Ligand code: 4AD
């Protein structure tokens with residue numbers, strides 16, 4: 483047998499009577515009155531393949547070797563059949579089992595812990611396959627946005643020496659007897675690069691040793707970050723809005739089948755494209771929360787619960803801006819009008835999903851930054867190189883970080899972040 487078609491090709495292009503070859507895995511299998519019904523799965527979809535009585539007898543050995551998830555090669559003719567999923571099926575004339583599969587451990591109905599222990603097999607599921615395809619297309623849309631707006635993609639390190647987002651959530655690494663850490667954010671490295679490239683962005687893995695057992699925290703996640711010289715908060719928020727919309731649009735253009743598989747209501751995503759994202763200040767957000775009966779003091783940070791209530795009041799993602807200095811990082815620029823506030827912004831995804839982007843204007847004055855480092859009781863020695871950037875040609879600049887799995891969780895309508903990545907690191911899980 484030579485030249486194989488993908489399942490999607492057959493479903494979309496083949497005509498009644500065409501002779502085709504397919505290869506893939508046994509997704510479903512059942513015997514009925516001497517006939518064998520194989521649902522074959524490949525990277526593109528599933529199709530029913532029927533082995534008639536006589537053929538089944540002829541393929542005795544192959545038939546006996548068939549099992550769920552066995553890899554197989556099939557040859558046959560295309561038949562139109564309204565009852566078959568996708569409206570077409572294959573009448574099998576050739577069958578070869580390439581890799582047997584006896585007693586596949588996942589049969590359906592297993593509990594979440596069992597499934598996570600078998601993640602290396604579970605990732606073959608149609609649901610996870612669809613989610614990872616959406617992720618691919620989302621990254622493609624985001625990447626295209628940066629490419630077509632003259633941003634440079636760069637590759638910052640993961641092995642680092644200092645904390646960007648506070649010491650409490652650092653993962654230590656033994657660096658030949660010295661203490662190093664896994665990166666929490668590429669931000670400081672991106673900041674060094676804007677003095678030559680001006681507009682830079684990267685996708686790296688970020689690590690957070692946060693032992694919070696929430697639905698939206700991973701120890702290891704995909705972090706898209708951007709940083710630009712000369713940009714203020716408004717401009718950077720516009721970048722975030724256009725970028726998020728570019729990602730959503732790409733998915734609506736290319737991944738409708740997958741969104742259907744994960745049962746996503748796409749009207750919710752279409753709304754995002756047709757409206758401007760609302761902007762509210764932290765002060766306004768606190769007021770809105772109190773109106774909705776949430777007890778919160780001015781100066782407290784928002785958790786998942788507060789963000790859920792906030793985002794349920796809007797149809798699109800919303801920006802929250804101008805946070806209290808005390809709850810944000812030392813590098814955020816302090817407001818000229820009110821020294822208690824910083825020029826920081828978060829983007830909260832609708833339907834209760836909450837924060838997907840965190841960004842700010844960066845403090846660009848040497849003395850102010852040094853004071854902020856001391857105020858947070860950090861060691862200025864650790865930030866010497868970072869402070870240098872404010873000594874040699876400092877420039878107003880801002881940037882942000884987008885959690886790719888957080889955004890995917892929202893786009894795909896997931897109720898837990900674990901399925902937004904093939905091997906989620908959360909709770910105490912490190913296997914496989
Ligand atoms: O808000 P964060 O902590 O901001 C920073 O790290 C900045 N230094 C980024 C920058 O300005 N270059 O993280 C940014 C985003 C969050 O909005 C969230 O989407 C995601 O990263 N994130 C996580 N995603 C999954 N699991 C976690 N534990 C996450 N922590 C942050």
Ligand code: MG
Pocket residue numbers: 828837839840
């Ligand atoms: Mg944040």
